[in-house]
Amino acid sequence: xxxxxxxxxxxxxxxxxxxxxxxxxxxxxxxxxxxxxxxxxxxxxxxxxxxxxxxxxxxxxxxxxxxxxxxxxxxxxxxxxxxxxxxxxxxxxxxxxxxxxxxxxxxxxxxxxxxxxxxxxxxxxxxxxxxxxxxxxxxxxxxxxxxxxxxxxxxxxxxxxxxxxxxxxxxxxxxxxxxxxxxxxxxxxxxxxxxxxxxxxxxxxxxxxxxxxxxxxxxxxxxxxxxxxxxxxxxxxxxxxxxxxxxxxxxxxxxxxxxxxxx
Numbered sequence: 284x285x286x287x288x289x290x291x292x293x294x295x296x297x298x299x300x301x302x303x304x305x306x307x308x309x310x311x312x313x314x315x316x317x318x319x320x321x322x323x324x325x326x327x328x329x330x331x332x333x334x335x336x337x338x339x340x341x342x343x344x345x346x347x348x349x350x351x352x353x354x355x356x357x358x359x360x361x362x363x364x365x366x367x368x369x370x371x372x373x374x375x376x377x378x379x380x381x382x383x384x385x386x387x388x389x390x391x392x393x394x395x396x397x398x399x400x401x402x403x404x405x406x407x408x409x410x411x412x413x414x415x416x417x418x419x420x421x422x423x424x425x426x427x428x429x430x431x432x433x434x435x436x437x438x439x440x441x442x443x444x445x446x447x448x449x450x451x452x453x454x455x456x457x458x459x460x461x462x463x464x465x466x467x468x469x470x471x472x473x474x475x476x477x478x479x480x481x482x483x484x485x486x487x488x489x490x491x492x493x494x495x496x497x498x499x500x501x502x503x504x505x506x507x508x509x510x511x512x513x514x515x516x517x518x519x520x521x522x523x524x525x526x527x528x529x530x531x532x533x534x535x536x537x538x539x540x541x542x543x544x545x546x
Contacts, residue, residue: 297349308364312369383410383412384407409513
């Protein structure tokens with residue numbers, strides 16, 4: 284007859300619950316697995332499967348009771364680590380959404396918006412299109428596998444029960460949020476610059492010939508030129524997204540290393 288002692292059961296629970304907390308927090312904060320269209324049962328099930336699979340390769344667990352204040356502190360620690368890693372990819376995907384907002388405003392498509400269930404706000408159609416293209420490109424380049432690999436390797440750099448986290452890592456994450464505006468404007472700059480020149484030319488034309496109704500030709504011109512330039516941009520967006528994904532994954536690895544407490 285197989286007998287299971289309380290110590291063995293507690294060790295199994297500890298080896299599952301704490302990694303499961305980090306993985307679940309990561310999936311809740313990441314843009315791919317945390318999307319509202321993904322059922323919560325699927326998120327929890329995938330996190331549980333990953334936690335069971337990686338359990339044999341994890342570092343030794345701390346000798347801390349699961350139902351204790353120390354165990355609750357470790358649980359909060361794992362949730363913070365998972366959310367921080369997931370927010371990095373959320374920032375990466377927000378870059379293309381910001382670029383879509385910039386381009387849409389310059390093209391005169393600010394009114395073309397709809398309710399996005401994922402963010403709970405109205406989002407421009409162009410931002411949604413660029414987001415879906417980025418998501419498909421991310422899957423095509425196996426970015427989801429590289430991110431999961433980085434998450435699993437984080438248990439080696441940040442073992443469970445590490446004690447304290449370096450607060451400078453969270454400041455670094457907050458500063459990385461500036462990538463949304465810097466890289467987003469860099470992606471949208473060719474279209475925004477061209478459309479700005481067109482609007483400036485139409486403004487000068489309106490001043491020189493007031494009898495010409497600029498509003499009747501301005502919007503169709505901006506929209507037509509914007510669509511043509513957007514078609515040109517889509518032919519080279521893969522290179523930009525590859526560099527963006529590479530920078531995001533590299534920053535994620537650097538953030539994990541920075542989270543380690545100072546010796």
